[in-house]
Amino acid sequence: METSIWRALFYLVGIMAFAGLNAAYLGWCERKGAARIQRRIGPCEAGYAGLLQPLADGLKLLSKQLLVPQGVDGIIFRVAPVLAMIPAITSMVVIPFSDNIGARAMELSVLLLFALASIGMIAILLGGWASGNKYAIISAARSVSQNLAYEIPMLITVITVVMISGSMNLRDIALDQQGGFWHWNIFRLENGHFLTMWISFIIFFICSVAETNRAPFDMAEAESELVAGFMTEYGSMGFGLFMMGEYLNIVVGACLTATLFLGGWDCPFGLTPGVWWFLIKIYILIFTFIWIRWTYPRTQIYRLLNLSWKILIPFSLVNLLITAALIKVF
Amino acid sequence: MTVPIHLRHDETFVLNLGPQHPATHGVLRVKLTMDGEYIVKAEPVLGYIHRMHEKLAEGGSFAQFMPNTARMDYLHALAFNHGWALVVEKAAGIEVPERAEYIRVITVELNRIASHLLWWAAFLLDLGGFTPLLYAFDDREKIIDLLERVTGSRLTYCYMRFGGVYNDIDEEFIAGTRDFIKRLRGRMPRLYHDLVTHNIILIKRIKDIGIISAEQCRRYGATGPVARGSGINYDIRKNEPYSVYPEFDFDVPVFDEGDSMARYMVRMHEMEQSMRIIEQALDKLPDGPVMGKAPKVLKPEAGYYYSAVETARGSLGHRLVCDGGKNPYKLKLRSPTFSNLSLYGEVAEGMLLADALAFMGSLDLVIPEIDR
Amino acid sequence: MDMLEKIQVALAELFPETAPLVSQEGEGGQEVPPRESGALVTNFTKYGSHLDVLCRPDQVVSVAQIMDREGYFLEAISGVDWLDKQQFEVLYDYNRLGGKHCRVMVRTRVPRNEPMVPTISAIFPAADWHERETFDFYGVHFQGHPNLIRILLPEDADFHPLRKDYMP
Numbered sequence: 001m002e003t004s005i006w007r008a009l010f011y012l013v014g015i016m017a018f019a020g021l022n023a024a025y026l027g028w029c030e031r032k033g034a035a036r037i038q039r040r041i042g043p044c045e046a047g048y049a050g051l052l053q054p055l056a057d058g059l060k061l062l063s064k065q066l067l068v069p070q071g072v073d074g075i076i077f078r079v080a081p082v083l084a085m086i087p088a089i090t091s092m093v094v095i096p097f098s099d100n101i102g103a104r105a106m107e108l109s110v111l112l113l114f115a116l117a118s119i120g121m122i123a124i125l126l127g128g129w130a131s132g133n134k135y136a137i138i139s140a141a142r143s144v145s146q147n148l149a150y151e152i153p154m155l156i157t158v159i160t161v162v163m164i165s166g167s168m169n170l171r172d173i174a175l176d177q178q179g180g181f182w183h184w185n186i187f188r189l190e191n192g193h194f195l196t197m198w199i200s201f202i203i204f205f206i207c208s209v210a211e212t213n214r215a216p217f218d219m220a221e222a223e224s225e226l227v228a229g230f231m232t233e234y235g236s237m238g239f240g241l242f243m244m245g246e247y248l249n250i251v252v253g254a255c256l257t258a259t260l261f262l263g264g265w266d267c268p269f270g271l272t273p274g275v276w277w278f279l280i281k282i283y284i285l286i287f288t289f290i291w292i293r294w295t296y297p298r299t300q301i302y303r304l305l306n307l308s309w310k311i312l313i314p315f316s317l318v319n320l321l322i323t324a325a326l327i328k329v330f
Numbered sequence: 331m332t333v334p335i336h337l338r339h340d341e342t343f344v345l346n347l348g349p350q351h352p353a354t355h356g357v358l359r360v361k362l363t364m365d366g367e368y369i370v371k372a373e374p375v376l377g378y379i380h381r382m383h384e385k386l387a388e389g390g391s392f393a394q395f396m397p398n399t400a401r402m403d404y405l406h407a408l409a410f411n412h413g414w415a416l417v418v419e420k421a422a423g424i425e426v427p428e429r430a431e432y433i434r435v436i437t438v439e440l441n442r443i444a445s446h447l448l449w450w451a452a453f454l455l456d457l458g459g460f461t462p463l464l465y466a467f468d469d470r471e472k473i474i475d476l477l478e479r480v481t482g483s484r485l486t487y488c489y490m491r492f493g494g495v496y497n498d499i500d501e502e503f504i505a506g507t508r509d510f511i512k513r514l515r516g517r518m519p520r521l522y523h524d525l526v527t528h529n530i531i532l533i534k535r536i537k538d539i540g541i542i543s544a545e546q547c548r549r550y551g552a553t554g555p556v557a558r559g560s561g562i563n564y565d566i567r568k569n570e571p572y573s574v575y576p577e578f579d580f581d582v583p584v585f586d587e588g589d590s591m592a593r594y595m596v597r598m599h600e601m602e603q604s605m606r607i608i609e610q611a612l613d614k615l616p617d618g619p620v621m622g623k624a625p626k627v628l629k630p631e632a633g634y635y636y637s638a639v640e641t642a643r644g645s646l647g648h649r650l651v652c653d654g655g656k657n658p659y660k661l662k663l664r665s666p667t668f669s670n671l672s673l674y675g676e677v678a679e680g681m682l683l684a685d686a687l688a689f690m691g692s693l694d695l696v697i698p699e700i701d702r
Numbered sequence: 703m704d705m706l707e708k709i710q711v712a713l714a715e716l717f718p719e720t721a722p723l724v725s726q727e728g729e730g731g732q733e734v735p736p737r738e739s740g741a742l743v744t745n746f747t748k749y750g751s752h753l754d755v756l757c758r759p760d761q762v763v764s765v766a767q768i769m770d771r772e773g774y775f776l777e778a779i780s781g782v783d784w785l786d787k788q789q790f791e792v793l794y795d796y797n798r799l800g801g802k803h804c805r806v807m808v809r810t811r812v813p814r815n816e817p818m819v820p821t822i823s824a825i826f827p828a829a830d831w832h833e834r835e836t837f838d839f840y841g842v843h844f845q846g847h848p849n850l851i852r853i854l855l856p857e858d859a860d861f862h863p864l865r866k867d868y869m870p
Binding site for chain 2: 747748749750751754773775776777778780781782783793795797799800803805807809826827828830831839852853854855856863864
């Protein structure tokens with residue numbers, strides 16, 4: 001069954017469907033969530049409670065002309081949005097949705113995920129550069145410096161998790177946390193790790209908000225300063241692909257947080273583990289992303305970078321040392 | 331940024347913060363010469379919404395200019411109405427009954443609160459916080475509904491006439507205003523101050539940004555919250571009182587730091603002081619007519635007349651030159667934002683782009699008022 | 703009103719030939735005591751300014767320096783087109799920010815066919831934009847202005863709209 005063609009097809013279709021539905025309906029979730037926080041209703045016309053709105057938006061975007069301005073680099077301009085989607089969908093291959101739902105449990109899946117995240121960063125840079133628009137170039141430069149700065153504390157905190165679990169395989173990390181919330185990495189009660197793991201969780205969460213270019217770290221698309229940043233020159237499906245890529249990155253970030261820190265598919269009281277617990281966890285995390293976005297204004301670029309280089313990296317390094325010491329001692 | 335950086339003037343590029351931009355409040359073009367993210371030179375270019383109101387004033391009679399006054403600063407249109415009514419009443423010697431003066435003050439102060447609410451919403455929108463816009467507009471909608479009942483318009487009011495106001499206020503307006511003040515006072519601590527004013531990201535974003543010294547304010551002629559945020563205690567309602575302002579007991583908030591945070595706090599406190607004025611005016615509202623005696627065709631004596639009122643943005647001046655005819659011979663509108671913006675070029679030098687935009691937001695610009 | 707006396711004393715050095723006049727009520731406007739130049743105290747409640755100073759174009763800069771020394775700020779610069787007398791008049795409004803309140807209006811007249819006034823933008827940077835606007839609307843040329851180009855009308859306009867003989 002491992003090598004059957006049906007399994008491959010099933011996962012191919014399943015992951016594309018999951019990715020597609022999430023990309024489309026996260027937009028709906030965001031608009032509804034934003035609306036309720038802002039004391040209004042949000043989409044309510046298209047279908048019941050606006051559920052057909054993403055379909056309507058998708059149709060609109062597809063039917064528009066893909067405008068390629070003069071003076072852009074033709075191939076890169078067209079390739080960049082596609083390049084933004086590819087890593088997000090590919091990352092879902094290694095994510096363990098449940099004990100027996102997971103496309104491929106690779107030995108180095110953590111490494112694969114971060115490598116793919118860097119490709120996503122390059123897509124933004126290429127999109128901004130190829131646009132030939134000064135606002136886009138400023139935004140692409142900001143985005144690269146921000147993504148680079150926040151990848152480092154992210155990796156360091158993931159190393160602490162990998163050290164505790166002893167494996168880079170996401171499925172093994174999740175299996176290590178089964179049996180109730182006191183086994184989850186965020187609370188890790190044995191060996192004194194509970195002192196440091198919640199710090200790792202917070203640092204990781206902040207970094208994933210920054211990596212996915214969400215407010216308050218959305219320098220790359222700071223709407224009131226740079227119009228739409230690197231997406232300024234993109235219309236129709238190019239813009240659509242960038243937006244979908246952003247939402248899928250959020251989903252992957254939430255899946256990763258849930259797997260690394262919150263026990264994957266485990267039930268909090270150890271009763272009936274399953275894929276529904278995984279989905280509940282990732283959607284709570286995604287709701288937190290949306291909540292944070294609509295509450296806070298934006299920081300400045302140098303404060304953003306200061307936060308990473310001067311605060312998060314030293315904290316995560318100290319965290320790493322303490323975790324290593326605790327592992328050695330106990 | 332505390333460390334001064336050395337700007338390389340030979341490696342600069344020109345970025346157009348063009349007339350169409352989400353952050354310029356109206357059609358304002360700023361030609362920025364930038365070195366990376368730092369601004370080397372900032373030059374506002376005006377005139378995109380210039381409609382030559384001063385010539386329009388000369389072409390018609392005094393009364394025909396009253397609707398035009400609201401089109402300049404549409405956010406505090408009643409104060410512009412008031413200024414024009416004051417200068418013509420000075421020139422023609424028209425008396426205004428007391429009830430009309432009180433009604434003028436109540437509506438102008440309500441409009442001031444609405445203007446500051448919209449400034450707050452737009453300022454935070456510039457900084458990336460979308461939600462406060464909706465909260466502020468919720469309150470603003472209440473004010474606009476109240477004023478619509480009395481004046482007939484939602485935004486560009488043409489409510490005042492030479493000699494008073496054209497429509498009296500009724501019990502429902504008074505009750506509605508008192509309800510509104512209670513509601514806003516209840517919402518202010520939680521929704522406005524806890525969520526936004528004490529928000530660490532906002533504080534870091536606007537503290538020590540765009541520092542204007544009091545001497546700069548004087549040399550550029552900046553007035554209003556911009557000057558009061560730099561320590562200058564000058565409010566026309568207190569220093570050069572007009573209408574019935576001497577009867578009310580209110581404070582003028584003055585902060586010394588001169589940064590965007592100081593200007594922000596001045597406006598937030600001004601909203602509270604406006605509410606105080608409105609309450610006192612409602613308590614003391616006398617009975618009587620709302621329109622004084624004014625001739626059908628106004629022909630003021632020849633001379634040079636000036637009136638100054640305090641709008642939400644500063645001191646608005648009307649310099650009227652009459653020659654004894656039916657039309658104004660010359661009207662010069664001294665708009666406060668015109669002078670406030672003139673110091674942008676000097677202060678924005680060496681700032682980061684994001685900080686320069688936060689600074690521009692804190693100046694509270696309304697472009698149609700600058701361009702007239 | 704010691705501020706008013708202070709400024710009158712300060713300005714008196716520029717106008718040695720006339721004693722400070724007081725405007726008479728009911729005389730019908732400030733034009734009636736005819737004078738070449740000098741300071742006139744006016745009724746603040748009726749006219750909106752405390753002092754009306756009429757000076758020659760070349761005295762404008764000295765007046766501005768005196769005002770700056772006394773702590774005034776420039777509120778506005780306006781132009782008036784007196785077509786029947788073939789003169790432009792440039793009005794400067796000065797005010798004080800805080801302290802004793804005193805509004806001073808300074809007027810100067812220039813011939814219509816050669817309107818030249820020295821600039822005061824070196825003393826008051828606020829004058830920079832106000833003088834550009836007066837140039838834009840009337841065509842009054844401010845000598846020494848660093849950047850006397852149009853501010854509100856399009857850069858390539860070749861007319862001055864607030865002139866009384868302007869035909870669109």
